[in-house]
Amino acid sequence: MQFTVKDVLSIQVAPALGCTEPVAIALGAASAMSLLPSPTFDTLEVAVDPNVYKNGLAVSIPGAKGLSGLDMAAALGATGGDPALRLEVLQPINDTFVAAAQKAIADGKVTITLLKDQHGLLIRSRATSGTDIAESVIEDLHDNITSLTLNGLPVNSPLIEHREEGAPSPVAEMEEWLKGLSLTELIALTDQLDDEDYAFLQEGVDVNMRLAEQGLKYGLGLGVGKTLERLVRQGLIKKDMMLAARILASAAADARMSGVSLPAMSSAGSGNHGLTAILPIWAIKDYVDDVETKSVLEAIALSHIITAYVKAHTGRLSAICGCSVAAGAGATAGITFLLGGDATHIAGAIKNLMEDLAGIICDGAKTGCALKLATAAGTAVQAALFALQGVNVHHTDGIIGQSPEETMRNVGTLAVDGMIQTDKTILNIMLEKQFNEV
Known part of the structure; x- marks a missing residue:
């Protein structure tokens, strides 16, 4: 299909x-x-x-x-x-x-x-x-x-998604289709965007920015975003493109993980993925001369597409932090696109990010996720900038493949086949902690 x-x-x-x-x-x-x-x-x-x-x-x-x-x-x-x-x-x-x-x-x-x-x-x-x-x-x-x-x-209910017996879900069918596309074909999907799509993408920005604003205003959760912003004001660190991305993504996660009653625009089934896929791109637009909002939204669309592509390989939930490897890959692809990179640059950025973040585990959702989103957002910018400067991880390195598609497939294999025991061990540690606390 x-x-x-x-x-x-x-x-x-x-x-x-x-x-x-x-x-x-x-x-x-x-x-x-x-x-x-x-x-x-x-x-x-x-x-x-x-x-x-x-x-x-x-x-x-x-x-x-x-x-x-x-x-x-x-x-x-x-x-x-x-x-x-x-x-x-x-x-x-x-x-x-x-x-x-x-x-x-x-x-x-x-x-x-x-x-x-x-x-x-x-x-x-x-x-x-x-x-x-x-x-x-x-x-x-x-x-x-x-x-x-x-x-x-x-019970016959509109809550149930009806489909023929044995037929795959729309998401499963779409994921199989996505896995068959090349990076160039994935990028080309952005050519199909119409006014309705642009409005929806802008809604995603607005929704996630409200979370970031709450996190920055009140220092919710761990207060990672607000702390980074405070360090800038104190002159202890300098705000650049990478830090701007880290501040927005982590502040939104601070708010969301602390239970603020505001929705997030999710991506590939995860609100934190949505924060990572959208906010770093929105943050770096202020560092790009003469960029149109339409171009930023195209970059965000590409980010969602690449995020979905990676999740098609890793599965919805795994031992690997999807905010890092899936949404992070989407974000770095979108950032590279927005900065004028072509398919070769985007491929390099994805490989750079995968080499950097593929080992980050998922140890459950909690306030500490804001730290991981800060890392993913900053690395997404760095991976893009490196690729645009000709710095690319070689395919001879570890799990990195000849192509970005092969690299993303390898990360999927790592998540699905290679980290089953890791996932069990993480859960056992968490259960033992819970038992001891009781």
């Missing part, structure tokens, strides 16, 4: 309120609750795969006063979530719902189960009220509800 750039943007880029793993858990719980005749539940059981568990364990939930946890995400979704809002399911949450969720957890009504042997994204939610049992299943993608049942009988 042939796709267009509009298809890529509509399927891969969407607003998400809060970290997408706890939000997906909330969506599953809210979807199950929507089937029950009663607005309250007696029990809520949620089973998740290891990567959803890892990413949802420690990150703050939007609208929940800094509270975190898989059980809290599920309880909030069940008490006040609106499943029709998909990845913005927690938009209606207020203090009353937070109190109800806390009480449900205190009363022992919420149970979370880790499906240790599950590969791929899976969230199964089961809510009971009296004799009624409602169940929802989310698979492969954070908002892909594949099954809803009430008392064992299937």
Whole structure:
């Protein structure tokens, strides 16, 4: 099947309120609750795969006063979530719902189960009220509800994405198509952008900039962005193109990871990917003479496309930090494009970034992600500038391939095949910490 750039943007880029793993858990719980005749539940059981568990364990939930946890995400979704809002399911949450969720957890009504042997994204939610049992299943993608049942009988609902049995999801089909394209063909997709696409890309900038502004104003989370800005004002470091990118990306992550009730424009299923894919490019535009907004938005479109391409190889969730290797690759491609680079320069920038950041692990979503976004954003600029100056990593180095396509495939192999045990070890460390804290 042939796709267009509009298809890529509509399927891969969407607003998400809060970290997408706890939000997906909330969506599953809210979807199950929507089937029950009663607005309250007696029990809520949620089973998740290891990567959803890892990413949802420690990150703050939007609208929940800094509270975190898989059980809290599920309880909030069940008490006040609106499943029709998909990845913005927690938009209606207020203090009353937070109190109800806390009480449900205190009363022992919420149970979370880790499906240790599950590969791929899976969230199964089961809510009971009296004799009624409602169940929802989310698979492969954070908002892909594949099954809803009430008392064992299937429920026909607009929440479910209907497709022929055995047919791939639109995202899976698109990813297979993307993997067959060359870098030149990926770049050429930006020629298809129309006014509607430009408006959507600008919306993504505006949404993510609001998060960055919150982070810079209030020093939320770890306060990485605000601290970098303060160091500039104190004259301890100088603000250049790389630092500008680091400040915007990390400030937005500070706000998002601390639970601010503002959506992020996500990319390839991740809000933090969206911050990395968009904000470094928006930051460096101020250092480029006579650049048109349209050109900046084209660069951001390319960033989303390359991010989706890398994620097609690595999978949605893995032991590798996708903000670094996927969205970072997208950002450096977009930056190189905006600075006047051609396909050869973009190829070099992607290889440079992969050599630099491919080993960064994903140890779950949390406030510390702001540090990783700062690193990814700064390295994305550096990789682009190096490539434009003729500095390119050689294909004889490590996992770097002859082409950028081969390099990105190699990173995918590293993530999917090479780091399975790493992923398990990371989760075991996190679980042991949680057990010791209790």
